Amino acid sequence: MAKGLTKAFKRALWAYxxxxxxxxxxxxxxxxxxxxxxxxxxxxxxxVGSPRHADVMLVTGPVTRQLEKKVKRxxxxxxxxxxxxxxxxxxxxxxxxxxxxxLVGPVDNVIPVDVHxxxxxxxxxxxxxxxxxxxxKLETLEAxx
Amino acid sequence: xxxxxxxxAFLQMFKKPWxxxxxxxxxxxxxxxxLADVGAGKAKLNPPVATPEKFRGKIVYDKEKCIGCKLCIxxxxxxxxxxxxxxxxxxxYLARCCFCSQCNDVCPVDCLSMSDEFLLxxxxxxxxxxxxx
Amino acid sequence: MSKEIEHLDAKGLVKYFKDEFKTKVTKAEIxxxxxxxxxxxxxxxWMKIDKSIFKPxxxxxxxxxxxxxxxxxxxxxxxxxELVYHFSLDYGKDRKEISLNVAVDxxxxxxxxxxICDYIPGALITEREKQEMLGVKVIGIPDNRRLFLPEDFPxxxxxxxxxxxxxxxxxxxxxxxVKK
Amino acid sequence: xxxEKTTTKAxxxxxxxxxxxxxxxxxxxxxxxxxxxxxxxxVQLGHIHxxxxxxxxRRNAIQIIYLAERICGICSFVHPMSFCRxxxxxxxxxxxxxxxxxxxxxxxxxxxxxxxxxxGVAAHEIGFDTVLFLTWEMREKALDLTEYLTGNRVxxxxxxxxxxxxxxxxxxxxxxxxxxQYFKNNFEKLRHIFLDDKTFKMRSQGVxxxxxxxxxxxxxxxxxxxASGIKKDTRVDQPYAAYxxxxxxxxxxxxxxxxxNGDVYDRIIARLLEVKQSIELIETxxxxxxxxxxxxxxxxxxLLAHIKKTAGEGVGRDEAPRGEVFHYVKFDGEHENPYTWKxxxxxxxxxxxxxxxxxxxxxxxxxxxxxxxxxxxxxxNRVIVIEKxxxxxxxxxxxxxxxxxxxxxRRLMR
Numbered sequence: 001m002a003k004g005l006t007k008a009f010k011r012a013l014w015a016y017x018x019x020x021x022x023x024x025x026x027x028x029x030x031x032x033x034x035x036x037x038x039x040x041x042x043x044x045x046x047x048v049g050s051p052r053h054a055d056v057m058l059v060t061g062p063v064t065r066q067l068e069k070k071v072k073r074x075x076x077x078x079x080x081x082x083x084x085x086x087x088x089x090x091x092x093x094x095x096x097x098x099x100x101x102x103l104v105g106p107v108d109n110v111i112p113v114d115v116h117x118x119x120x121x122x123x124x125x126x127x128x129x130x131x132x133x134x135x136x137k138l139e140t141l142e143a144x145x
Numbered sequence: 146x147x148x149x150x151x152x153x154a155f156l157q158m159f160k161k162p163w164x165x166x167x168x169x170x171x172x173x174x175x176x177x178x179x180l181a182d183v184g185a186g187k188a189k190l191n192p193p194v195a196t197p198e199k200f201r202g203k204i205v206y207d208k209e210k211c212i213g214c215k216l217c218i219x220x221x222x223x224x225x226x227x228x229x230x231x232x233x234x235x236x237x238y239l240a241r242c243c244f245c246s247q248c249n250d251v252c253p254v255d256c257l258s259m260s261d262e263f264l265l266x267x268x269x270x271x272x273x274x275x276x277x278x
Numbered sequence: 279m280s281k282e283i284e285h286l287d288a289k290g291l292v293k294y295f296k297d298e299f300k301t302k303v304t305k306a307e308i309x310x311x312x313x314x315x316x317x318x319x320x321x322x323x324w325m326k327i328d329k330s331i332f333k334p335x336x337x338x339x340x341x342x343x344x345x346x347x348x349x350x351x352x353x354x355x356x357x358x359x360e361l362v363y364h365f366s367l368d369y370g371k372d373r374k375e376i377s378l379n380v381a382v383d384x385x386x387x388x389x390x391x392x393x394i395c396d397y398i399p400g401a402l403i404t405e406r407e408k409q410e411m412l413g414v415k416v417i418g419i420p421d422n423r424r425l426f427l428p429e430d431f432p433x434x435x436x437x438x439x440x441x442x443x444x445x446x447x448x449x450x451x452x453x454x455x456v457k458k
Numbered sequence: 459x460x461x462e463k464t465t466t467k468a469x470x471x472x473x474x475x476x477x478x479x480x481x482x483x484x485x486x487x488x489x490x491x492x493x494x495x496x497x498x499x500x501v502q503l504g505h506i507h508x509x510x511x512x513x514x515x516r517r518n519a520i521q522i523i524y525l526a527e528r529i530c531g532i533c534s535f536v537h538p539m540s541f542c543r544x545x546x547x548x549x550x551x552x553x554x555x556x557x558x559x560x561x562x563x564x565x566x567x568x569x570x571x572x573x574x575x576x577x578g579v580a581a582h583e584i585g586f587d588t589v590l591f592l593t594w595e596m597r598e599k600a601l602d603l604t605e606y607l608t609g610n611r612v613x614x615x616x617x618x619x620x621x622x623x624x625x626x627x628x629x630x631x632x633x634x635x636x637x638x639q640y641f642k643n644n645f646e647k648l649r650h651i652f653l654d655d656k657t658f659k660m661r662s663q664g665v666x667x668x669x670x671x672x673x674x675x676x677x678x679x680x681x682x683x684x685a686s687g688i689k690k691d692t693r694v695d696q697p698y699a700a701y702x703x704x705x706x707x708x709x710x711x712x713x714x715x716x717x718x719n720g721d722v723y724d725r726i727i728a729r730l731l732e733v734k735q736s737i738e739l740i741e742t743x744x745x746x747x748x749x750x751x752x753x754x755x756x757x758x759x760x761l762l763a764h765i766k767k768t769a770g771e772g773v774g775r776d777e778a779p780r781g782e783v784f785h786y787v788k789f790d791g792e793h794e795n796p797y798t799w800k801x802x803x804x805x806x807x808x809x810x811x812x813x814x815x816x817x818x819x820x821x822x823x824x825x826x827x828x829x830x831x832x833x834x835x836x837x838x839n840r841v842i843v844i845e846k847x848x849x850x851x852x853x854x855x856x857x858x859x860x861x862x863x864x865x866x867x868r869r870l871m872r
Contacts, residue, residue, distance in 0.1 A: 011172075022506075023531040024532050025528070028532065029611070035591055035598075036164055036591050036594065037163060037194075037594075038164070038167070042171055089223075094241070095223050096222045096521075096525045097508050097509075097513065098241070098453050099224075099449060099452070099516065100508060100512070101445045102428070102507050103450060103508065103509075104450075105452055106452055115268055116240060116267055118242075120242070120244050120528075120613060121531065121611075121612050122266075123263055125193040125194065129266050136177050139176060147655070149655045150586070150588055153592065153651070163595060194602075199609050201609040216758075219518070219759075244610065244613075245524045245615040246615060313553070313699055314697065314699065315555060318698075320696050322772075346674075346677055348677075348775065348802055349786070349800065351786040364773060369695040370689035372694055375695035377696070377773060398675065400678075400807065403809060404802075426507040427507065428507075437512045438515075
C-alpha cells in the first residue's frame with residue numbers, strides 16, 4: 001500500500017471490481033453504491049473496466065482454485081500504489097463456504113488485503129465506510145513519510 | 146418511434162437529487178482531520194439510510210443469560226461461533242457471520258439479539274470490534 | 279414417431295410404461311402433494327428402470343411427448359451408482375404438469391450409461407457434470423471435456439462419491455489457516 | 459472458397475471470461491469469428507465452482523437453507539424455497555396456509571427486484587446508462603421494502619423448513635401498499651421507455667433469435683423459453699405454495715404484440731409483463747392470505763430430529779426470476795445431513811441456448827444477447843483476441859467490449 005504513495009493518490013479512487021466466486025450479492029451492492037441513491041461518484045470513485053486504470057481493487061468471493069492465478073494476475077497488473085478492499089464475509093473468512101475442496105481463500109491468503117468489509121452482503125453504506133477507513137489508513141501512512 | 150427516455154430525463158433535471166449524502170456531501174480534504182472534527186462536535190456526519198425495525202446487524206450477546214447449550218453452534222451455517230470450554234460461554238467472530246439470525250431464533254434463553262449497527266469495516270478482520278463475546 | 283399415443287394422466291403413464299417394458303420397470307410410484315387453499319396437486323412419478331431398457335425408454339418417452347429434462351442427479355450407494363433423470367411432461371397445460379423421475383442403477387465396477395444427447399441435446403451440460411462429479415462414463419457423449427472442475431484437478435477423484443474415490447483428502451477448512 | 463487469399467479473411471478466436479459472477483454461471487466463451495460475424499461459440503463453465511452441493515451433503519438441513527441462499531444473491535429467496543419444498547416433500551412436513559401466501563409475496567417481490575435489475579443491466583450493455591439509473595432508482599424502492607419485511611436488502615433469511623420465519627403484520631401493510639402503488643405508477647413509464655424507445659428497438663429487434671424448436675430441444679426455462687413461445691411456467695404448470703389459488707397465465711410476448719419472434723426484444727417484453735403480473739400477485743396474495751400459524755414445527759431441534767429419522771427423497775421446483783429452479787434432496791434416515799443434494803439453477807439450462815442465439819451475430823451484440831437470458835452478466839468480463847495466423851494476442855477488456863456495443867448504438871442512431 002505504501003509503495004510509491006503520493007499525496008494526490010487518494011483524491012479520486014478508481015476501482016476495479018474482481019469477482020472471485022461470490023454469490024452476486026456483494027457485487028450488486030457495489031453497483032448499488034454507484035447508483036443514484038448512494039452515488040459514490042461524488043467522491044470521485046468510479047468503476048473501471050481494466051485493472052491497469054485502477055487504484056482500488058474490490059474483491060468479492062472466497063477465491064476458487066480456477067481463479068487463484070487470475071486474481072493474482074489482476075493484482076499484479078494494477079499500478080502502485082494500490083488498495084485492496086475485500087467486500088463481504090466470504091472473502092474475509094469463507095462465510096458459509098468455509099469448508100470446501102475447491103477454494104483457496106480467504107482472499108488475504110492470496111493477495112494482501114487492506115480493508116475488510118464485514119457483512120453478508122454489506123450495505124452500500126458499509127462499503128462507503130470502508131473507503132473512508134482506507135482514506136484514514138492512507139493518511140496515516142502519509143504522515144509517517 | 147421516438148426517444149421515449151428524453152422526457153423523463155429532462156424532467157429529472159428539475160427534481161431534487163435522491164442521493165443520500167452519507168457520510169458527507171463530498172470527500173473531505175483530510176479524512177482523519179474531518180473525523181476528529183466530528184468527534185469534537187465541529188462537523189456533522191449525514192446519517193445512512195435508516196434501518197427498519199428488526200434489521201439484522203451486529204449480534205449482541207448477553208453473556209449472563211447464556212447457559213452454554215451449544216444449540217447456536219449446531220445451527221450456525223458458517224461456523225462463526227466458538228465454544229469456550231472453560232467458561233461454558235460462546236465467542237462469535239463477526240467476520241465469519243452471515244447475519245442470518247438463526248442463532249437468535251434457536252436460543253432457548255434469548256441471550257442473542259441483533260442490533261442495527263452495520264457499518265462494520267476494519268483493517269484487521271479479527272479486531273476487537275469484530276468479535277462478540 | 280413410431281405410433282400415436284393418446285394423452286395420458288399419471289396413472290395411465292405408469293401403466294403405459296409397465297405394459298411396454300413389463301418387469302424391467304422395477305418400481306413405479308405416484309406421489310402427490312397438495313398445497314394452497316384450493317389444494318392444487320403436485321404430481322411426482324418415481325420410477326426405477328433396468329439399465330438394459332434405458333435407451334428404448336427415453337425413445338418411447340420422446341415419442342409420447344417431447345419432455346423437458348430438468349437435470350440428472352446421482353446418488354452414490356455402496357454397491358451401485360443411481361442416476362435419476364428428472365423430466366417434466368405436460369407443461370403448458372394449466373395445472374397439468376407431471377414430474378417424472380426415472381432412476382437407473384449402474385454397477386460400481388462398470389459405471390457406464392448411454393448418452394441421451396441424440397434425443398435431447400440440452401442434456402449435454404448435465405451429462406458432462408455427471409462424468410466429472412460421479413465418475414460415470416457416458417458413452418457417445420458429443421463433448422467429453424470437464425465442465426466445472428479445474429484443469430489440474432486429479433484424475434479418478436470424484437467429488438460426489440462417498441467411497442475411497444471421494445474428496446476426503448482435499449478438504450480445506452478456511453478457518454484453520456487464520457491466526458486466532 | 460478460392461478468393462480466400464485475396465480477401466485475407468482469417469477466422470479469429472475470442473475467449474471471453476472467465477471472471478464472472480453467480481453459482482454455476484461463471485463462464486468463459488470462446489468465439490470463432492470471421493470479420494465481425496460470429497461463426498462458432500464454445501462455452502466453458504466452472505470458474506466459480508464453490509462445491510456448494512458437496513458442502514451441503516455435510517451440513518444439516520437448517521444450515522443448508524443459508525447455503526442455498528448464497529447460491530445466487532439475486533435469487534436468494536427462490537433457492538432456499540426450492541430446497542425447503544424438497545425437504546418438505548421428502549420428510550412429509552406440512553406448511554401452514556398463511557406461510558404459503560407469504561412465500562408468494564416474497565417470491566414475487568424478488569422477481570420485481572430481479573427484473574428491474576436486469577432491465578438496468580440490459581440498458582447498460584447497450585450504452586443507455588440513463589435508463590440504468592432510472593431502473594435502479596425504482597429497484598431501491600423494492601429493496602427498501604425487502605429490508606422492511608425481512609431485515610436485509612439482499613439475503614432475506616426468511617424461510618425455514620415448514621414455513622416462514624417472519625410474519626407480515628397489519629402495520630406493515632400501508633408501506634407495502636405505498637410501494638406497490640409507486641410501482642404501478644411507474645410501470646407505464648418503464649414500459650414506454652423499454653418498448654417504444656428507438657434505441658432499444660434498434661438494438662434488440664431481430665437480434666439473438668432463439669427459435670421455438672431450439673428452445674425446446676435445449677431445455678431452456680423461464681423468460682428465455684417463454685419469449686420463444688414455449689408455455690412453461692412452473693407457477694402455472696404445477697402450482698406450488700399459494701399460486702394455485704391465484705389467477706395467472708403464461709406471460710408470452712404475443713400477449714402484447716400478437717407475435718413471437720424469440721429475439722431480445724421479446725425477452726424484454728416477457729420480463730416487463732411479469733413485473734406487472736408480480737405486482738398484482740402480491741396484492742391479491744396479501745388480500746387473500748388467511749390468518750394462522752407461520753411454521754408447522756417451531757422447535758428447530760425437534761425438526762432436525764424428525765428429518766434425521768425420515769428416509770425419503772423429494773424434489774422442489776420453483777419459478778425463479780430467470781426460470782425454473784430445481785432441487786433434489788435425499789435423506790437416508792440415519793443422518794441429519796442429506797445423502798444427496800442436487801441443485802439446478804436456471805441459467806444452467808439456458809447456457810446452451812447462447813450458442814444458437816449468438817451464431818451469426820456481431821461481436822458488438824455479445825453483451826446484449828448474453829445479458830438477455832439474465833445470466834448475472836454484470837461485470838468483469840475480459841476478452842482476448844487471438845489471431846490464429848500469427849499467434850498474436852490482443853487483450854480486449856470488458857470496457858472495450860462495452861465500448862464496441864455503445865459505438866454500435868451510436869452508429870445505428872445516425
